[in-house]
Ligand code: NAD
């Protein structure tokens with residue numbers, strides 16, 4: 195086995211940051227250094243205003259980064275990538291792999307340029323043997339390409355072993371997912387040195403993950419399993435969302451349908467919430483990548499199958515926006531609409547591929563004035579998502595508010611786009627939970643609530659004189 199004294203993680207984002215913090219926290223004798231080309235991100239990780247919001251993250255980072263009477267600091271953040279690589283025995287590569295915006299496979303294939311650049315730096319800098327762990331989600335066969343690059347430009351005296359170890363955390367629950375994972379997946383070559391590298395990585399996880407949850411596979415299976423998991427989760431939500439359209443057209447209730455279906459042990463209850471459409475940086479990108487891989491393998495039927503999941507997700511977002519317009523007498527000119535929630539899901543400030551972006555754009559295109567509130571998304575991010583990409587005049591029609599009450603004041607309709615607990619009326623009103631009665635009093639006719647996340651009790655809202663539209667329910 196390899197002796198691991200120092201671990202390095204290239205990429206200090208939503209995956210690299212939390213994953214490194216947990217590895218450091220659970221392996222106090224190992225030094226963990228997180229590096230990034232983005233200086234602002236690194237200095238934020240060194241401060242107490244972390245660059246991402248994730249419940250419990252600050253405490254975990256502080257424990258390992260700042261140390262205490264009973265433990266030495268072992269989590270470090272730096273932009274000195276070369277030094278961090280030089281000192282590391284094992285390197286996680288957790289850089290972004292977004293959908294390509296130009297060139298071959300544009301709009302579908304995943305961009306592996308950031309990953310290649312990280313690998314080149316490793317090849318150029320490394321003077322001692324290293325295990326390189328593919329943490330990013332990558333196209334099938336990427337580990338093989340990494341080995342080719344290392345063979346071509348790496349120091350011939352240095353031995354590299356490449357592993358695939360995809361990350362399955364979801365944003366908003368990252369710490370819980372890292373601490374109690376369903377499984378840890380490690381893909382390796384079946385050579386003796388591949389297996390030894392695999393066991394070395396296993397040891398790093400074994401300090402807190404039971405052995406039975408650490409599974410090992412071939413490199414290609416591991417790479418494909420990550421794409422498959424995201425594709426199947428996205429497809430599952432799309433299944434429910436497709437049924438929500440049938441519910442709205444008939445009077446069936448999607449919550450009752452999901453509950454009845456999910457009680458089948460073979461199906462299970464999770465990820466069956468109807469919504470305004472799924473968002474986030476992973477599902478769309480990874481389904482596009484899977485479809486593109488199928489296409490390059492001359493499997494057009496398979497590509498079309500997965501592409502249809504994305505088409506339906508777009509349809510679901512559009513259908514919701516159109517329903518708002520239709521209910522508001524088919525015109526939004528001179529109408530004011532409050533948007534509650536802009537993040538792609540609760541407990542994160544992330545807006546990548548958030549359904550709120552295209553829904554707000556559709557409402558703005560119809561001439562609406564929107565007032566918007568999200569508890570965690572920074573103002574500049576909303577501005578970047580809506581105004582920088584929006585048409586002329588967008589700026590004058592958007593007001594970003596500090597509270598839900600401000601956003602809902604004097605509006606014709608309230609639209610819930612993220613399932614933040616504070617917007618729900620299913621619990622008693624608390625300081626942190628909004629008072630719908632107060633909201634209802636300040637709204638203008640026709641006083642609609644469009645709940646794109648089904649987090650409100652419609653009967654209670656109706657008692658306040660509000661008209662309510664839920665996903666997959668016709669009231
Ligand atoms: P991110 O954009 O938040 O972070 C990636 C970081 O890598 C950025 O800070 C960027 O500056 C840095 N970077 C890029 N090239 C670099 C280089 N050559 N050297 C050093 N730093 C570099 O991305 P993320 O959300 O953390 O996702 C990272 C990977 O993990 C992706 O492949 C993604 O598909 C996968 N993933 C993401 C999630 C999630 O919930 N976000 C979950 C599982 C897997």
Ligand code: UDX
Pocket residue numbers: 361362363364365366424427431464465466467468469470471472473474475476477538539540
């Ligand atoms: C996803 C995967 O869950 C995770 O395993 C992977 O590592 C990264 O991609 P993430 O995108 O962070 O995680 O969040 P997730 O909880 O999966 O939600 C994705 C989107 O689906 C969100 O917009 C969410 O609101 C939506 N969703 C989720 C639904 O519409 N209905 C559901 O039942 C669950």
